[in-house]
Amino acid sequence: MSDSKCFTLLKDPSSYTPDTIDLNRDEKAALYWFPCFRDLITKFATQAAESQSHNDDTAVQRAENFRKSYLEKLDEYQRNTQMNAANNIVLGIRELLELNEIQLRVYGFGDPWRKQKELENTAALAALSKRLEELDAITDNTARWTELIRGVLAGNMFDWGAQAVTSILEEDSNFGLHSALDRIEKRPWLVDNLDNWLQRMLGKAHKCALVFVDNSGVDVVLGILPFVRALLQRGTKVLLCANSEPSLNDVTNRELTDLLIKACTHCSVLAKARQEETLLLYANGQSGPCLDMRSLPSALCDAIQEHETDLLVIEGMGRTVHTNLYAKFTCETLKLAVIKNKWLAERLGGDTFAIICKYEDAS
Structure with missing residues (x-):
């Protein structure tokens, strides 16, 4: 977390939450976004593979491993929505997008784009x-x-x-x-x-x-x-x-x-x-x-x-x-x-x- 001096721009730092939608509490949003990310991650895996396939014959398999790993974590998020909501844990689109980048790095894809x-x-x-x-x-x-x-x-x-x-x-x-x-x-x-x-x-x-x-x-x-x-x-x-x-x-x-x-x-x-x-x-x-x-x-x-x-x-x-x-x-x-x-x-x-x-x- 950064220096609290950054909070001078926020009207009420103590109540600030960046996320517009909380998938742990918004059932309609969860019903849309979890399947949406399952589709998106296939696209991102394809992009990752193509970004390195010309000079690395492991790229396709690593991209598939990335896809499977992401989906496992996504399923875990979805299974735990009610429990996390009860514990006042917020799950925004932000976290699912950041997870994409984290998992790409794990499988050797620094910057597919x-x-x-x-x-x-x-x-x-x-x-x-x-x-x-x-x-x-x-x-x-x-x-x-x-x-x-x-x-x-x-x-x-x-x-x-x-x-x-x-x-x-x-x-x-x-x-x-x-x-x-x-x-x-x-x-x-x-x-x-x-x-x-x-x-x-x-x-x-x-x-x-x-x-x-x-x-x-x-x-x-x-x-x-x-x-x-x-x-x-x-x-x-x-x-x-x-x-x-x-x-x-x-x-x-x-x-x-x-x-x-x-x-x-x-x-x-x-x-x-x-x-x-x-x-x-x-x-x-x-x-x-x-x-x-x-x-x-x-x-x-x-x-x-x-x-x-x-x-x-x-x-x-x-x-x-x-x-x-x-x-x-x-x-x-x-x-x-x-x-x-x-x-x-x-x-x-x-x-x-x-x-x-x-x-x-x-x-």
Whole structure:
């Protein structure tokens, strides 16, 4: 567990639980998610095998062992839901996703999505200059921030961990940011506080924004980096946080460091911010695609305090919907995600690809 200084962003640290759904207590959720993960793990095992099969003839068997081991542990979780609920033990989607990463490492799969991430990062970087030109051509402040938010949401479509998106990406190799912009939900969104955010952007700049990013490729390069650039142009310092360890196609801190070096060759604003240290990168302490604010590294906690962070931006379904959807913070908070799971979207009152754009004032 991290330094308690991180809890300064939480309105009520003692009652904070990151998980939106508790499978030990929510029978309807359990009936959906346990079978869902049984299907997902077969897909993840296939990806793991393919990531190493070209140079390791043990990869297929190790992937099968991974699948069986995961399913054994999943069955154990399901058998014990009532007992764990009686003992006030919470089981969220977060834990099942983290279990996937733990088991992959046990069977020798460090980062099954690494090559896919490299390909998508390279392609997205090639399109960055053009995307920034498109945004700079929008002279109206409100229209520009609307497009920046839409860009983050469209970028969040590129999630290989979501079956609804995987089907699109596998069928259409040309599916890119503009295709996603055309496909995302039209306003009003499922949770739509965009107008409040746009009004806030007419006011004074924030001192420091803490931004938790999600996927590699289009998501981080064409969605998040232009958004971060716009904050920097307002005079806001940015702490940009990516995963400490690989998880699906989420960008890691190490990958983001390399990405940013390359992005700086396309953008003088980012380059200047890196040089002047108004754009700082941190690992988020997470080994899965969700976000537990109790496990942030001490270095990040110190930076949050030192730079007087007054804006928290959380992006992605794992960090914003599976976790932290209802969490309250002491600073302004912007939660952005596309819900790429039909069951979850319907549970929240929407449909597949419903949008969360949740802006909350400082509590």
